[in-house]
Amino acid sequence: MLADWTDNFEPGNNLYYLGMYTLMAIICSITGMLSQVNTNNRCAAASVKLHESLLDKTMHAPLSFFESNPIGRILNRFTSDMDVVDMKIPNQLRQFLSCIFMILGTFFVVSSITPWFLLPLVPISLAFVFLQVYYTRTRRQVKRMESVAKSPIFSHFTESITGAITIRAFDQGGRFCRESEDRVAHHLHFNYISDMTNRWLSIRVEILGNIIVFCAAVFAFYSRGSIGAGLAGLSISYAMSLIDGFGWTIRMAGELESDSVALERIREYEGLPQEADWDTKGGIAKSWPEQGHIKFINYETKYRPELPSVLQDFNLEVLAEEKVGIVGRTGAGKSSLSLALFRILEPTRGTIFIDNKDITEIGLQDLRSKLTIIPQEPTLFSGTLRFNLDPGNQYSDQQVSEAMVGSGLDYQLDLQVAEGGLGLSLGQRQLVCLARALLRKSKILLLDEATAAVDAATDQRIQETLRHQFSNCSVITIAHRIHTVTGGDRILVLDKGALVEQGPPRDLLGNRHSRFYAMAKAAGITEEENK
16 A cells, blocks of 8 residues: 555656645745745844944034034934835845846746747847836936935924924914925925836836737747647746736836935945044043133134134133133124033144143043033923933932922922923923032033023022032033123133133223123113112
């Protein structure tokens, strides 16, 4: 019986062919599964590597990059372009390779049955190559324009969300909606052109594919004396599969090349200018700076190489624990001075010493972590109040609570703060920034017009906290409100990036010919104005 069973698997029996087909199906399934798993793993690894490189280069880009590039253009790299790299390119590459091997296998089968099929195949193949080149060039340019047209949508949407209060206050909601629709319509215009290029290709591929089937049928008919009906049918059916094969090959090649624009845009960010090293070579003492002594020597800086210097031949010395106020007209270089201390602006000439140490020799992360700034526009993140005060979780709850009490904040640590601090007034947000400064206890504190937009009561509370809590720190106050700097040790008057006047507040107010006296008189805080 066993012999009879094995005889059924001899060549020529149906069980033999069924067994061979089953074995081939199992082998194809296993190899296909392994290929799919390996492809997905390699694509995921490549995507992670690209995203890490993109994020690292963007996070280390200088401030000038973010000032000259809209936020929508940057977000487009991290959203739309990364989605193309994650999802579309791997599938297109896999389908393209599958189509190539399918076409080669089909050519081999059809030409082995009807060798004359190779004659018309040459001009038809040249026609397909011409279609592929012509289509790919057009598709690539259309895809690039489509990607560029998508960035304004992100930018406008982000700006609309950020300025929603102002938009509603001026009743401009309808105009912003129309502008958003116009940007979407502009993007859909290129999307429509992209779809039309696919339809253009499909018609021509169908025509060439039908010519291939016709040639295969004609040669099979004339070879009917040398081949059987089964082989003739096999040749024609395989030739029919070339219609879809050629069409998908050209389409996938075009899609792959056009979508590679996203990969090109991501790799473009690898050439971004980068800030200096974040870590100090050889490390830095944890107690630095111990005194808070700051010295500018012949310092000059500019925002971009082609722009004029915002600080010119600047010389200044701030003694330890000295309270210095900086005033001047808009564009005088007040905020640029704070940016220079944090090395957001790098020097073009001269240097800055903090406790007799050149800050250009200090890593950016080490330098910025040792300084504290309270900006004019406070930055808050979505999360708890404790997270906003201590993102690095470096301090205990007791220390955070003490900082909140010192700044006048009367909230629970687990209070949920919305993104941007929505739900808190501007004064309360500034008190959160003040609590951060109290928590860090840096020897150098900068106030960049911190009280310019808060009410008088919050301004007074901040000034009292500064006098009591930061008495042993060097404090540099940049202010538009003259009265906020009259209680310091020294006043600096800046004009066009240069230090034009300095001295104790009382001496400058006593000199009617000084620039500070003119500013104080205009603000109505001189003795004559008070009388």
